[in-house]
Amino acid sequence: MKKIIQHCYIVSLLFYLLTNSFVIAQTNTLVPSASASTSPTVAVDKDIQQLKDKIANKVSEIRKKNNKAISGFVLSNDGNKMKINNNGEENQVKFDDTLTKYFKITGAQKKEIKVDDIKKDDYAIVSGVMADNIITANVVLVDENFLVDSGKITEINKDSYNVKVSTSDKNIYSLDIETYTKQYIMNIKTLNLERIGFSKVKEGDTVHFVVKKIFSEKNNNYLAIKILIIPQEYFIK
Amino acid sequence: MKKETMVAVFFGLLFGSIVAVFISFKSKDIELAKNKVIAPPKEKTSFPNTSVIEQQPLVLNEPADRTIVENSVIRLKGSAAKNSLIVIQSPIKELIINNKLEKFDLEFPLALGENSIKIVVYPKEKQFRPQEKFMKIYFIDSKL
Numbered sequence: 001m002k003k004i005i006q007h008c009y010i011v012s013l014l015f016y017l018l019t020n021s022f023v024i025a026q027t028n029t030l031v032p033s034a035s036a037s038t039s040p041t042v043a044v045d046k047d048i049q050q051l052k053d054k055i056a057n058k059v060s061e062i063r064k065k066n067n068k069a070i071s072g073f074v075l076s077n078d079g080n081k082m083k084i085n086n087n088g089e090e091n092q093v094k095f096d097d098t099l100t101k102y103f104k105i106t107g108a109q110k111k112e113i114k115v116d117d118i119k120k121d122d123y124a125i126v127s128g129v130m131a132d133n134i135i136t137a138n139v140v141l142v143d144e145n146f147l148v149d150s151g152k153i154t155e156i157n158k159d160s161y162n163v164k165v166s167t168s169d170k171n172i173y174s175l176d177i178e179t180y181t182k183q184y185i186m187n188i189k190t191l192n193l194e195r196i197g198f199s200k201v202k203e204g205d206t207v208h209f210v211v212k213k214i215f216s217e218k219n220n221n222y223l224a225i226k227i228l229i230i231p232q233e234y235f236i237k
Numbered sequence: 238m239k240k241e242t243m244v245a246v247f248f249g250l251l252f253g254s255i256v257a258v259f260i261s262f263k264s265k266d267i268e269l270a271k272n273k274v275i276a277p278p279k280e281k282t283s284f285p286n287t288s289v290i291e292q293q294p295l296v297l298n299e300p301a302d303r304t305i306v307e308n309s310v311i312r313l314k315g316s317a318a319k320n321s322l323i324v325i326q327s328p329i330k331e332l333i334i335n336n337k338l339e340k341f342d343l344e345f346p347l348a349l350g351e352n353s354i355k356i357v358v359y360p361k362e363k364q365f366r367p368q369e370k371f372m373k374i375y376f377i378d379s380k381l
């Protein structure tokens with residue numbers, strides 16, 4: 001009896017060992033578990049995403065490095081490309097249907113526009129990647145062109161509210177002072193800016209000015225947006 | 238003539254000629270000394286102060302012309318003459334400062350798009366001409 005129990009024990013042990021090893025072999029090779037089937041996919045997806053991010057970052061870095069900005073008056077625009085003229089230099093701009101965005105700036109506001117809204121003589125600011133003297137535009141901004149300069153007042157016409165200014169590079173500007181022109185004077189003691197009227201402007205004063213430049217202007221005659229007077233007394237004291 | 242007399246005459250002539258040579262050399266030295274006073278030695282020459290006071294140039298270290306930025310504010314860093322008047326103007330802002338130190342580091346606002354900025358330095362010494370710098374800075378918002 002004792003022997004029978006002993007044999008039964010040995011057989012059951014062998015059976016257990018055999019069945020257990022078979023199950024282990026099955027799980028590892030023949031029937032993959034649910035978790036084993038999904039985890040490699042997740043890992044691969046993660047790797048792909050990381051690679052995508054890396055490529056996107058690299059592309060963004062290269063774009064940033066090669067990013068240039070140019071500006072000028074529009075000479076022509078056929079919807080695929082345009083030509084702009086900035087102080088006599090002609091630049092070609094290529095549009096990308098999927099990439100290029102167009103905006104019009106009015107004061108501090110911007111409004112998205114279409115490529116066809118960009119007309120001849122508009123002032124365009126283009127940002128994009130420059131290659132072979134052609135810029136592929138990322139962004140096109142249609143804005144106003146401002147001229148900022150300074151010089152000495154050489155002549156004042158009190159009747160027509162006009163001043164003539166001679167700059168250091170020997171340019172003569174004729175500035176019309178309008179009701180909307182912001183006129184400031186520097187207080188020679190405090191250096192603070194104070195609002196003034198046209199009557200305070202004197203010949204011999206130094207003036208810093210901002211004017212809106214238009215493509216067709218040839219005689220250096222502009223409507224002044226802003227003038228800032230440095231009185232001649234500051235230089236005498 | 239006695240022999241003693243002859244010796245005395247000889248020595249007299251010899252002494253006389255020695256004295257004559259000595260005096261002539263001495264007078265030459267005196268003459269040279271006089272000339273030295275007219276043209277003093279190099280080490281003692283003092284030239285009048287001809288050095289010209291040079292004007293310190295306006296240097297703008299940052300930002301470079303045609304820089305593209307993604308912020309609506311930039312910092313203008315550079316140097317100009319001490320106590321000069323610096324006027325910075327753009328279509329949206331005017332800034333006037335007295336440059337108490339040589340170096341300056343100023344915050345300046347930008348409008349979206351192109352910003353034409355003119356910097357003029359008026360030196361304290363009125364004999365110097367104002368110095369100017371002009372630049373265009375592009376504020377292109379990355380969200381566009």
